[in-house]
């Protein structure tokens with residue numbers, strides 16, 4: 001028996017979910033998350049704070065500015081991402097203190113240092129609203 005790769009669709013949309021406002025805001029070119037009035041900024045966005053249980057978290061817009069916290073060069077990927085290979089995947093630490101994972105565009109792996117300044121760029125990917133990091 002030959003093992004066949006699964007053709008999983010690339011899906012960013014979660015209609016009806018508690019984080020739907022994130023995708024709606026992204027479509028409006030805004031990178032947002034939730035902020036618990038007691039604990040602070042939450043990432044990923046959540047309607048209920050996992051620390052204190054508060055359910056009054058508000059949506060806030062993030063500046064999208066930060067620095068490379070960790071990076072890796074991706075040379076093998078699931079079928080949905082094959083056309084992007086090779087690519088850089090990074091954890092960025094945003095100025096608001098949260099860690100966000102995204103693909104890095106317009107950069108060479110060897111030119112990115114830990115601490116290199118980056119920003120979130122909102123764009124379409126596979127026809128869906130998405131975001132990447134770009135160096136600044």
Ligand SMILES: [Zn+2]
Pocket residue numbers: 036037038039040049050051052053054
């Ligand atoms: Zn809280």
